[in-house]
Amino acid sequence: MLFDGDCPLCLREVDFLRAQDAGRGRVDLVDIAAEDYSPAANRGVQFPRAMETIHGGARAVQQVDENASTRDEMLQPVLKLPGFSA
Numbered sequence: 001m002l003f004d005g006d007c008p009l010c011l012r013e014v015d016f017l018r019a020q021d022a023g024r025g026r027v028d029l030v031d032i033a034a035e036d037y038s039p040a041a042n043r044g045v046q047f048p049r050a051m052e053t054i055h056g057g058a059r060a061v062q063q064v065d066e067n068a069s070t071r072d073e074m075l076q077p078v079l080k081l082p083g084f085s086a
Contacts, residue, residue: 002042002050005031010054026081 001017003010021027030042032050039046044054045053 001027002030002032002054004044004051005033007033007055020079028055 003014005014007058016056017027017029031037032045032047032054037047
């Protein structure tokens with residue numbers, strides 16, 4: 001799962017996923033803001049495309065940040081994986 005390591009909201013969500021995973025390694029979290037981010041290792045997803053997909057514009061990020069329940073809706077597919085709980 002790609003995330004923007006420079007985004008406080010993304011980091012909060014990644015921390016949530018890591019806590020749910022409890023060290024089992026079921027979700028591969030990849031920071032697109034890392035200097036060593038490799039599009040080739042991530043299905044060719046280039047940084048600009050990843051940013052557009054992740055954030056969908058600044059207004060969308062602000063709206064998600066203001067509505068914590070949206071987080072739960074967005075993460076439902078991940079939380080349904082074996083070993084995760086809401």
